[in-house]
Amino acid sequence: MTYPMSDEDRAIQERARRFVDEELIPYEVDAEMNQGVLPPAVIERQEARLRELGLSAVNMPKELGGDGLSVFQQVLVSEQIGRATNALGWVLHNGPQWAVEIFTDEQVERYLKPFIRGEKRECYAITEPGAGSDVDAIEATARRDGDAYVLNGLKWHVTSFNKADVVFFQAKLADAPNQGTHALFIVDIPSEGVRVVATPAYSHTFADHHAIVEFTGVRVPAANLVGEEGGGMDFTYAWFRYERLMIAARCCGAAERLIDEATAFAKERAQFGRPIIEFQAVAHMLADSLTELWAARLMTYRLGQEIDEGVDVKVQHAHCSMAKLYGSEMANRVADRAVQIFGGRGYMRENVAERFYREVRVDRIWEGTSEIQRNIVADQLAKRGVRALAG
Ligand SMILES: Cc1cc2nc3c(=O)[nH]c(=O)nc-3n(C[C@H](O)[C@H](O)[C@H](O)COP(=O)(O)OP(=O)(O)OC[C@H]3O[C@@H](n4cnc5c(N)ncnc54)[C@H](O)[C@@H]3O)c2cc1C
Numbered sequence: 001m002t003y004p005m006s007d008e009d010r011a012i013q014e015r016a017r018r019f020v021d022e023e024l025i026p027y028e029v030d031a032e033m034n035q036g037v038l039p040p041a042v043i044e045r046q047e048a049r050l051r052e053l054g055l056s057a058v059n060m061p062k063e064l065g066g067d068g069l070s071v072f073q074q075v076l077v078s079e080q081i082g083r084a085t086n087a088l089g090w091v092l093h094n095g096p097q098w099a100v101e102i103f104t105d106e107q108v109e110r111y112l113k114p115f116i117r118g119e120k121r122e123c124y125a126i127t128e129p130g131a132g133s134d135v136d137a138i139e140a141t142a143r144r145d146g147d148a149y150v151l152n153g154l155k156w157h158v159t160s161f162n163k164a165d166v167v168f169f170q171a172k173l174a175d176a177p178n179q180g181t182h183a184l185f186i187v188d189i190p191s192e193g194v195r196v197v198a199t200p201a202y203s204h205t206f207a208d209h210h211a212i213v214e215f216t217g218v219r220v221p222a223a224n225l226v227g228e229e230g231g232g233m234d235f236t237y238a239w240f241r242y243e244r245l246m247i248a249a250r251c252c253g254a255a256e257r258l259i260d261e262a263t264a265f266a267k268e269r270a271q272f273g274r275p276i277i278e279f280q281a282v283a284h285m286l287a288d289s290l291t292e293l294w295a296a297r298l299m300t301y302r303l304g305q306e307i308d309e310g311v312d313v314k315v316q317h318a319h320c321s322m323a324k325l326y327g328s329e330m331a332n333r334v335a336d337r338a339v340q341i342f343g344g345r346g347y348m349r350e351n352v353a354e355r356f357y358r359e360v361r362v363d364r365i366w367e368g369t370s371e372i373q374r375n376i377v378a379d380q381l382a383k384r385g386v387r388a389l390a391g
Helices: 006-034 040-053 072-081 103-119 232-267 280-308 312-347 352-364 368-385 385-388
Strands: 122-125 143-145 148-158 167-173 182-188 195-200 209-223
Touching: 006 040, 006 352, 040 182, 072 232, 072 280, 103 143, 103 352, 122 148, 148 167, 148 385, 167 209, 182 209, 232 280, 232 312, 232 352, 280 312, 312 368, 312 385, 368 385
Parallel strands: 122 167, 143 167
Antiparallel strands: 143 148, 148 209, 167 182, 195 209
């Protein structure tokens, strides 16, 4: 690798790479053929291995029992995780890092520490039938009632609800003085009034489902409000920034794996008496893919480092959108070319390119669509100018 990094950074990258090669990639086809589900014994071994490697809570501080990796190091790990299909890499759990600064002592003990120890998992319920890109259009409500809040709303695409112990529920406050502002609540699963309406099928084959969940008169203690009334959007933006960066990193990993596998195939597969890599049409697809991967990787690595350096949060916001936009669109182009290079084999579910072709599509949609990322970048460009953002 040509990118400058410390010996410690490289050692972390190598540990994550070995984990993916040895513990995840061998199980991809089994997962694909079994609705994404692996035997519990396999998951337990993967989790134990992650603990041994110091990769079980990479985005959490050491004081709370996490691995305390820098943002750049987390990027390196996520990139490796992105090399495996079927979301097998989600066995490495990135908990809500934004909560470290925000949670009350009680919330830290009840929720954050169990997340870090791997005893509890969380999921997010923000999107609704009428509110996707326009998060402010949510209709879910939270009404104060004595020492509790009463939550109502219908949420879509709640990723990992089937595996989670806790759901972060975003709502608008129904009463003065903060009526109409957003607030985020911690809801235990199960809770009275929380009901799965449907578990729709999606393009990818993941063990984590994306449920439609109804919240009807759900009472949560006031102590389960995250931060303060009206602060809900701040945490969501912090989470979006983090996830956008990590999506960019995972997309780089996906592209590397696809280019590796497609190149090996193109060198070995012969037609018309010679390896297909000798046909310029095939070689150029690989060359374009490699060039775009390098561009995305440089952008993503530099962004990780600049966050560690404490660059202005508005600049971070624009750069996270740029990295996610470019990385996800790059990975989609690379996956499309890889399917083409594999020919008919690339359309078979046992083929890595076929799986990635379906899986990376959502990276242009979730955590803000490509169109929304472009809106954010253009808005920041108008406010700050080229030099501040690409100088
Ligand atoms: C697999 C999956 C998992 C998900 N997991 C979660 C989850 O765990 N929790 C959660 O809360 N949500 C989750 N989501 C929801 C996801 O964040 C939304 O799907 C996404 O933000 C887009 O919202 P939407 O689907 O309602 O599309 P819409 O917002 O309706 O957009 C439809 C189209 O219009 C375009 N568009 C909308 N507004 C503009 C604009 N201003 N300018 C230009 N174009 C625009 C969009 O780019 C898109 O092309 C998940 C989605 C998927 C597919």
